[in-house]
Amino acid sequence: MSSEFAIKVEGVGKNYRLYDKPHHRLLQMLRGEKKIYYRDFWAVKDVSFSVRKGETVGIIGRNGSGKSTLLQMICGTLMPSTGSIEVNGRVAALLELGAGFNPEFTGRENVYMAASLYGLSREIIDAKMTAIIAFADIPDFMDQPVKTYSSGMYVRLAFAVIAHVDADILVVDEALSVGDAFFTQKCIRFLRQFMETGTVLFVSHDTAAIVNLCSKAVLLRSGKIVEIGTPKEVTEHYLAALYEANQDIRGVVADQPETSVDAKPVPTGFGTGDAKIIAVQLLDQEGEPLSWVVGGESVMLDIRCAVFRDIQRPIVGFEFKDRLGQVIFSDNTFLAYADDALSLNAGTEVVARFEFQLPLLPSGDYSISPAIASGTQEDHIQHHWLHDAMIVRVHAQTPCLGLIGVPMKKMRLRIE
Numbered sequence: 001m002s003s004e005f006a007i008k009v010e011g012v013g014k015n016y017r018l019y020d021k022p023h024h025r026l027l028q029m030l031r032g033e034k035k036i037y038y039r040d041f042w043a044v045k046d047v048s049f050s051v052r053k054g055e056t057v058g059i060i061g062r063n064g065s066g067k068s069t070l071l072q073m074i075c076g077t078l079m080p081s082t083g084s085i086e087v088n089g090r091v092a093a094l095l096e097l098g099a100g101f102n103p104e105f106t107g108r109e110n111v112y113m114a115a116s117l118y119g120l121s122r123e124i125i126d127a128k129m130t131a132i133i134a135f136a137d138i139p140d141f142m143d144q145p146v147k148t149y150s151s152g153m154y155v156r157l158a159f160a161v162i163a164h165v166d167a168d169i170l171v172v173d174e175a176l177s178v179g180d181a182f183f184t185q186k187c188i189r190f191l192r193q194f195m196e197t198g199t200v201l202f203v204s205h206d207t208a209a210i211v212n213l214c215s216k217a218v219l220l221r222s223g224k225i226v227e228i229g230t231p232k233e234v235t236e237h238y239l240a241a242l243y244e245a246n247q248d249i250r251g252v253v254a255d256q257p258e259t260s261v262d263a264k265p266v267p268t269g270f271g272t273g274d275a276k277i278i279a280v281q282l283l284d285q286e287g288e289p290l291s292w293v294v295g296g297e298s299v300m301l302d303i304r305c306a307v308f309r310d311i312q313r314p315i316v317g318f319e320f321k322d323r324l325g326q327v328i329f330s331d332n333t334f335l336a337y338a339d340d341a342l343s344l345n346a347g348t349e350v351v352a353r354f355e356f357q358l359p360l361l362p363s364g365d366y367s368i369s370p371a372i373a374s375g376t377q378e379d380h381i382q383h384h385w386l387h388d389a390m391i392v393r394v395h396a397q398t399p400c401l402g403l404i405g406v407p408m409k410k411m412r413l414r415i416e
């Protein structure tokens, strides 16, 4: 294999034989192939993709789409039924909970066992033990059997091990969602540092984590790859498909609304089509359309929607995103009308106006994705969600690092 690739997966599939009744398995064994008692089920089918050295690739897909099965085959813990997998480098994997550690052994004993499986000698593990314990940050439990651990403690220890085995490739399945916020931040810091030289294959349902961390994303559906592309595009399509699947969407609406600011990419959207966003405008305090902003100023955002069927409890909202698709801030009208719900009649138009002060922002292009839905924040039907309806250019007047800047009231040095 060309050494530019860390992982190359070609035509890989995993087939399971499903028996409707438990005794059918026995009958099948006794009667050979004279009569077939099983159904073939492909958990993963004809999957091909490659990961270059140094890339961070995210795999996303709904429950049961084949993500874990694929990762297990890449890590060598599950044999593929078809195809080939080539891996170039030492792989450290954090797969499903429960795999890997012996529940009867203490945390410390499991560290020795797991790290030695990655080829580390006893002396090297001894030398790394302090750092592993510090990373896991569960010192009181290191000498307890791991069967007494909570799932969060288990992941802490497992992550601490894979972070210290000098791997070339990390394969991580949903680990970031298990720990608490501090531990997740620690893992993300570690992953970012690892990504400077290493290769990462990463499964998550968290689209923000995929957008933040990955250079490429793979969308799986029913065991097959439906898309490989930029994290932003792939996660947008994943979210759209989630809504469509859950909400009996009658048609995908993708017309371009009028916008006051540059709208170079043709926006794509989805929704029932019962209402449609027809115009998005960013205005200054006098109501004049803005063609660019500096950050920090007071603005108004108008989202105009046409209503085609009667809608109860409408919610209009938006996400303000940077060029990587990271949501910088978002809001919607739900809370303002929570106690006094509106209804909209077919044939009307509604304009949602949001008046706010922009945060200080680094120079660059940002986008606004508006949406109209009905229901509550937790449970709603999307009528029209429009990705990147409007591009907002920021020419920052003051240097700003990070995602946003905050206006400093005062700065001083006090020598004591």
Ligand SMILES: Nc1ncnc2c1ncn2[C@@H]1O[C@H](COP(=O)(O)OP(=O)(O)OP(=O)(O)O)[C@@H](O)[C@H]1O
Pocket: 016, 041, 042, 043, 061, 062, 063, 064, 065, 066, 067, 068, 069, 070
């Ligand atoms: N040993 C098995 N025997 C039969 N079917 C299996 C087996 N293991 C997995 N499957 C099936 O294969 C499909 C893919 O499962 P997999 O765990 O890879 O999905 P996933 O995308 O990781 O899901 P989740 O997001 O819920 O973790 C599922 O329909 C699952 O029921």
